[in-house]
Amino acid sequence: MSINETGSVIPDRLKNIRPHWRGRIYAIIGLSIAVIVVAVIATTIGSVKIPVLTTLRILLSQLPFIDFSPDWAGSTETILLDIRLPRIVLAGLIGAALSVAGATYQGLFRNPLADPYLIGAAQGAALGAVIGFLLPIEFSVMGFGLIPILAFSGAIVSVTVVYILARVGKTVPVTTLILAGVALGALWGAIYSYLVIISGDKIHPIIFWIMGSFSMTDWSEVGIVLPYIAAGIIVILLYSRSLNVMQLDEEQAKQLGINVERTKLILLVASTLITAAAVSFVGTIGFVGIIIPHAVRLLWGPDHRFLLPLSVLFGAIFLILADLIARTVMTPTEIPIGIITAICGVPFFLYLLRRRKGIIYF
Amino acid sequence: MKNRLLWVVVFVIVLVLSIGVFSACGSSGAEKEEVSTITITDMAGRVITLDKIPEKIVSLAPSNTEILFALGLGDKIVGVSEFCDYPAAAKEKPKVAGFADANVEKILAAEPDVIFISSTMHVDEVLPALEKYGMTVVVIDPRNLDQVLDSYTIIGSVTGTSEKAARIVDSMSARMKAVTDKTNELTADQKPRVFYVMWHEPLMTVGGDTRIHELIEKAGGTNLFADTIGYPTIDLETLVEANPEVIIAGTGMGEGADAPFTFARNEARLESSEARKNDRIYEINTDLVGRPTERMIDGLEQMARMIHPELFD
Numbered sequence: 269m270s271i272n273e274t275g276s277v278i279p280d281r282l283k284n285i286r287p288h289w290r291g292r293i294y295a296i297i298g299l300s301i302a303v304i305v306v307a308v309i310a311t312t313i314g315s316v317k318i319p320v321l322t323t324l325r326i327l328l329s330q331l332p333f334i335d336f337s338p339d340w341a342g343s344t345e346t347i348l349l350d351i352r353l354p355r356i357v358l359a360g361l362i363g364a365a366l367s368v369a370g371a372t373y374q375g376l377f378r379n380p381l382a383d384p385y386l387i388g389a390a391q392g393a394a395l396g397a398v399i400g401f402l403l404p405i406e407f408s409v410m411g412f413g414l415i416p417i418l419a420f421s422g423a424i425v426s427v428t429v430v431y432i433l434a435r436v437g438k439t440v441p442v443t444t445l446i447l448a449g450v451a452l453g454a455l456w457g458a459i460y461s462y463l464v465i466i467s468g469d470k471i472h473p474i475i476f477w478i479m480g481s482f483s484m485t486d487w488s489e490v491g492i493v494l495p496y497i498a499a500g501i502i503v504i505l506l507y508s509r510s511l512n513v514m515q516l517d518e519e520q521a522k523q524l525g526i527n528v529e530r531t532k533l534i535l536l537v538a539s540t541l542i543t544a545a546a547v548s549f550v551g552t553i554g555f556v557g558i559i560i561p562h563a564v565r566l567l568w569g570p571d572h573r574f575l576l577p578l579s580v581l582f583g584a585i586f587l588i589l590a591d592l593i594a595r596t597v598m599t600p601t602e603i604p605i606g607i608i609t610a611i612c613g614v615p616f617f618l619y620l621l622r623r624r625k626g627i628i629y630f
Numbered sequence: 631m632k633n634r635l636l637w638v639v640v641f642v643i644v645l646v647l648s649i650g651v652f653s654a655c656g657s658s659g660a661e662k663e664e665v666s667t668i669t670i671t672d673m674a675g676r677v678i679t680l681d682k683i684p685e686k687i688v689s690l691a692p693s694n695t696e697i698l699f700a701l702g703l704g705d706k707i708v709g710v711s712e713f714c715d716y717p718a719a720a721k722e723k724p725k726v727a728g729f730a731d732a733n734v735e736k737i738l739a740a741e742p743d744v745i746f747i748s749s750t751m752h753v754d755e756v757l758p759a760l761e762k763y764g765m766t767v768v769v770i771d772p773r774n775l776d777q778v779l780d781s782y783t784i785i786g787s788v789t790g791t792s793e794k795a796a797r798i799v800d801s802m803s804a805r806m807k808a809v810t811d812k813t814n815e816l817t818a819d820q821k822p823r824v825f826y827v828m829w830h831e832p833l834m835t836v837g838g839d840t841r842i843h844e845l846i847e848k849a850g851g852t853n854l855f856a857d858t859i860g861y862p863t864i865d866l867e868t869l870v871e872a873n874p875e876v877i878i879a880g881t882g883m884g885e886g887a888d889a890p891f892t893f894a895r896n897e898a899r900l901e902s903s904e905a906r907k908n909d910r911i912y913e914i915n916t917d918l919v920g921r922p923t924e925r926m927i928d929g930l931e932q933m934a935r936m937i938h939p940e941l942f943d
Binding site for chain 2: 314315316342343346347350351352404465466468471472473476481483484486595599600601602603
């Protein structure tokens, strides 16, 4: 099927929504189990060698009613429970967030090139973060440090400005939204590039932030980010049926009883919020938001009722694995995760693309 | 026609040869006066000749600016980089370069007799541009403490202040020796495991090929990440496992610049380390350890007191 949204495609598309539910439900169950398995496997691997059995016993001893007499060093427990586990959980959360936000944007804009950063969220966040790096002050609000606050606000402010600029009367046409987003994104990009150049010895941390990294993640970050991402994902999942209908012409969606402008606004707010929360602590990780939804589409079809939850799970698995590589491949040094998502994600995606012989559900 | 062309060619060849002979004569004649000709080899292995003691000097690195002021040449400096902030008088000088870039136009306009450059970026990008315009450029790029001493000697000979440079070098060597005489006698297990915090997010430290690594080792410590190179971003779990006995955080001036120190003192996951248990978390001004100048010896002495208070207090 093509990107073309003409009447002749609709029956085909509707046909696609009905059958084969069983396979997709199995996929959801299978991927849910896989997330947990991958997370546990990722916990057993790291630059410090800890026997697999010790790892499993330490993990199990955290569950209620299970007690082992600890025969491991206190530092081993710190490494597993306070260093590896929080970063694995956060990687999963952010993989889920960016993938589902990407899938939402692609559905909303009916554009296969859309990703969570399309309308200025990443550039706004990066500009905020770079300002945070250069400001010689230090403070925090509700657990957010200066850089996360500025990154979070940068993303929100940027998308809000784009939304306001893109308004035409009472509607917000998708095309003006994208164009305003790309234009403002370029402007923010120019400003932060200049700031990076004059940043002197801060240049390394800044580049690490922009490429994305889970280095130094702790539980407090997970706690702060979790509510935004969980709430955003739930809202988006509730609107998956509306997103299906909106794949038709906006006019036709209206005739089918969808309040197009309101749905658009709610989905934009939800996906922008989770994108902003996702990038605030770990930086603007690329490729996840565009590649995972497409991979899910190639494997399980375009029905948003399955595409969205499958993207959540698939994104989580993908980013946990990417972070595992980022922290172990050059041990004891770390590399930014954005490099891994591109190097490993792109070939995988191209493989899927070739295997489907160019049949893209969009 | 052909004949005439031949004559022209012969004439030109004779002319060129005679100019060559005359100019050779001329230069040999002038050699008697060239008592003040200065020839040195800089730290990039380039041989540089100056025909007089430079009157106008441009410095593109904070360390070179510091050395020039120490040699009493402050008045001769006609251009510095944006990062040259020590001594205070350096801030008043015209700014002609940034971190990696340089304003070649401004440098040419200042008509310097010699330009001292140092960072690798300046060497790669700016050096060819300056040489194209016939500027005399000296590369000062010390990789270790001995080469820091050399940089005083080289800058001293270029600027005709060799005696003063020698006095500074002597005092630096004596102070260094006072530290290493004590630390050289330590056995391997008397040297505590030291972690140097370059930056905390991401966690960055110093590898075995850096000058800060050399300071740690000379001050009688063992750099935990001596096996790495440059300024690596390292895994927190590796650090926790390595259990540092002393943590030294590099901090700067001003609010927010002590963030690495705050991190070292408060990071919950380092609580189990020897350094935290024994309250051996220190901060050191990055200008002292980062800049290859006399102040590096201050840095060495401070580090020695942090790592071996029993020897140096």
